[in-house]
Amino acid sequence: MKVKNITNGPKGVNSVDGPVEIGPGQEVNVEMSEAEVASSKRMKWFEFSGSAASTGDEPKLDRDDLKKQAEELGIEYAPNITTPKLKELIDAQLAE
Missing domain, CATH: 1.10.720 (Transcription Termination Factor Rho, Rna-binding Domain; Chain A, Domain 1)
Structure with missing residues (x-):
């Protein structure tokens, strides 16, 4: 999924592999869980495109x-x- 920082300062998101810092105006490709995307959207610091990581045929990790x-x-x-x-x-x- 593409994530763009729309603020004037660096911000971070939690990818499935760990934290990712995104500079102001920077857009990165990052794999995020649906829950993390929902949480990040509430901050209104980012624009999102694409889809969150899906489990596909794999069972959800509890x-x-x-x-x-x-x-x-x-x-x-x-x-x-x-x-x-x-x-x-x-x-x-x-x-x-």
Whole structure:
């Protein structure tokens, strides 16, 4: 999705891979969840075009379920880890 900062100063959005800073007037391509797009739209700092990241055929990642699974596998992670990154850690552990 394309996100354009329509303010006079730098602003940030949370992509599925982490924070992205966007300079004044700058437009970037960024993958964002639908929830993050909705949250960012409320700020009225950005113009959006395109669509938010969709899960397609993949099931929705339930963060609480992933945390429980990580705990059961003995995986340590930072409290602010992104949900996709947590899933990556779990998948890597299961692949071993």
